[in-house]
Amino acid sequence: MAQAPGWLEIPAGHPFGLAALPYGSFTTARHAAEHRVGVAVGDQILDLSTAASRFLPGRADLFSSGSLDQLLGAGDAAWAQVRAEIGKWLTDEAYRDGIEDLLVPAAEAELRLPFTVADYVDFYASEHHASNIGRMFRPESEPLTPNWRHLPIGYHGRSGTVVVSGTEVRRPCGQVKPAGHVSPVFGPSARLDFEAELGFVVGTPSHLGEPVRASKFAEHVFGVCLVNDWSARDIQGWEYVPLGPFLGKSFATTVSPWVLPLAALEHARVRPPSRDAELLGYLAESDDWGFDIQFEVRLNGHLISRPPYATMYWSPAQMLAHMTVNGASLRTGDLYASGTVSGPERGQRGSLIELAWSGREPISLPDGTTRSWLEDGDQVDIAATAAGPGGSRIGLGQACGTIMSAESHPA
Numbered sequence: 069m070a071q072a073p074g075w076l077e078i079p080a081g082h083p084f085g086l087a088a089l090p091y092g093s094f095t096t097a098r099h100a101a102e103h104r105v106g107v108a109v110g111d112q113i114l115d116l117s118t119a120a121s122r123f124l125p126g127r128a129d130l131f132s133s134g135s136l137d138q139l140l141g142a143g144d145a146a147w148a149q150v151r152a153e154i155g156k157w158l159t160d161e162a163y164r165d166g167i168e169d170l171l172v173p174a175a176e177a178e179l180r181l182p183f184t185v186a187d188y189v190d191f192y193a194s195e196h197h198a199s200n201i202g203r204m205f206r207p208e209s210e211p212l213t214p215n216w217r218h219l220p221i222g223y224h225g226r227s228g229t230v231v232v233s234g235t236e237v238r239r240p241c242g243q244v245k246p247a248g249h250v251s252p253v254f255g256p257s258a259r260l261d262f263e264a265e266l267g268f269v270v271g272t273p274s275h276l277g278e279p280v281r282a283s284k285f286a287e288h289v290f291g292v293c294l295v296n297d298w299s300a301r302d303i304q305g306w307e308y309v310p311l312g313p314f315l316g317k318s319f320a321t322t323v324s325p326w327v328l329p330l331a332a333l334e335h336a337r338v339r340p341p342s343r344d345a346e347l348l349g350y351l352a353e354s355d356d357w358g359f360d361i362q363f364e365v366r367l368n369g370h371l372i373s374r375p376p377y378a379t380m381y382w383s384p385a386q387m388l389a390h391m392t393v394n395g396a397s398l399r400t401g402d403l404y405a406s407g408t409v410s411g412p413e414r415g416q417r418g419s420l421i422e423l424a425w426s427g428r429e430p431i432s433l434p435d436g437t438t439r440s441w442l443e444d445g446d447q448v449d450i451a452a453t454a455a456g457p458g459g460s461r462i463g464l465g466q467a468c469g470t471i472m473s474a475e476s477h478p479a
C-alpha cells in the first residue's frame with residue numbers, strides 16, 4: 069500500500085513514490101535561467117512554482133524565487149499545508165488537467181543547490197566512527213575522548229562551499245607534514261576521503277540568546293538531505309590541533325539535490341541506541357529521533373559500504389539543543405550534518421579512512437585496482453533509503469561527486 073491510488077502512474081516500489089515527495093530546485097534546457105521549485109515524483113518533477121500559482125495562490129510566493137528558501141522560512145504549518153496539497157494534486161482526478169502538463173521528466177532537468185545554505189555545522193555523532201578514528205589516531209588511549217558521551221561534538225564549517233550533487237570536486241592543496249619530515253611541505257592532498265552523512269535543514273529561525281529545546285526539533289527542522297563531507301586527511305592531520313577541522317574540510321561539501329521533509333520520515337523513526345552516560349537535562353529530553361535510514365556508498369559504481377543511520381548515538385534533536393544551548397541562534401537555511409555514519413561492521417563504515425584502516429588495509433575494486441585514498445577521476449555516490457509506509461522504502465536521492473586533479477580548473 070505504498071502508493072495511494074490516483075491518476076498518476078508511478079512504478080511500484082519507486083523510491084520517489086507519493087510517500088516521499090522531496091523538494092528541490094531545478095532548471096530545464098528550455099528555461100535555463102529560470103530556477104523553479106520542484107517535487108520529485110517517480111521519474112518526473114512537478115513544477116511547484118507554477119502549480120502553486122494555479123492551485124495555491126495564497127502560498128505562491130513561497131516558490132517564486134525558485135529556491136526552497138521561502139518555504140523553509142514559512143514554518144511548520146505551511147510545510148504541512150503544502151505537502152497535503154501536493155498529495156491531493158497528484159492523486160485527485162480533478163487536478164489532473166492542471167497538473168499533468170507541469171510534470172517534467174527528471175532526465176531533462178538540471179538540479180540546483182536547493183536552498184541558500186546559511187550556517188553549516190558538522191557533528192561527530194556515530195560512536196562507531198568516533199571509536200574507529202580514535203583507535204587509528206590514538207592507539208595508546210581510550211578510543212572515545214572523555215567528553216564524547218556527554219555532548220555531541222561538532223564544529224562550524226564553511227557554508228559557502230556547500231555544492232549540489234554532480235559538482236566536480238577539485239583535489240585541494242595545502243600544508244601537510246609527511247611522516248619522518250621535520251618541516252611541513254605544500255602540495256596536493258594525497259589522502260583525500262569522503263564521509264557519508266545525513267544533513268538536517270533548518271527552516272524556522274530562533275532568537276539570539278534563546279536556546280532551542282530538543283522537543284522543538286520538528287518546529288525548526290524542515291527535513292533531511294544527504295551530505296558528503298569531503299576530507300583531506302593529511303591536511304587535517306597537520307592542522308587540526310588544537311582548534312579542529314579547517315582547510316582539510318572547507319574546500320567542498322556535497323549535498324543531495326532533494327530535501328526530504330521530516331513528515332516523510334514518520335515511518336522511519338526509531339529510538340537511538342541506549343546510552344551509558346547520564347545526560348545533562350537539555351540533552352536528556354526528546355531523544356526518540358533516530359531514523360531507519362540505510363545508506364549505500366559506491367566508488368566508481370561499486371558498492372563499498374552500507375552504513376546504517378539507526379546506529380547513530382546522538383539524535384538530531386540533541387544536536388539542535390546542544391548547538392543552541394549557549395544562546396546561538398538559528399537561521400533559515402542552516403545546515404547541520406550528523407557526522408560520518410558508520411555501523412559496527414566493517415562493511416558499514418562511512419569513510420575510506422575506516423574502510424581501508426588509514427591505508428593499512430586497502431580495499432579492492434572490481435577493476436583490479438585498490439584504494440587507500442581517492443584518486444583523480446574517482447566518483448563517489450552516496451545514496452540512502454528510509455523506511456516508508458507498509459514496509460516500503462522511500463528515497464533520499466544521491467549525493468555524487470567526482471575528483472578532479474589539483475591542477476585542473478573548475479568548469
Ligand code: CA
Nearest residue numbers: 263297407408
Ligand atoms: Ca564529517
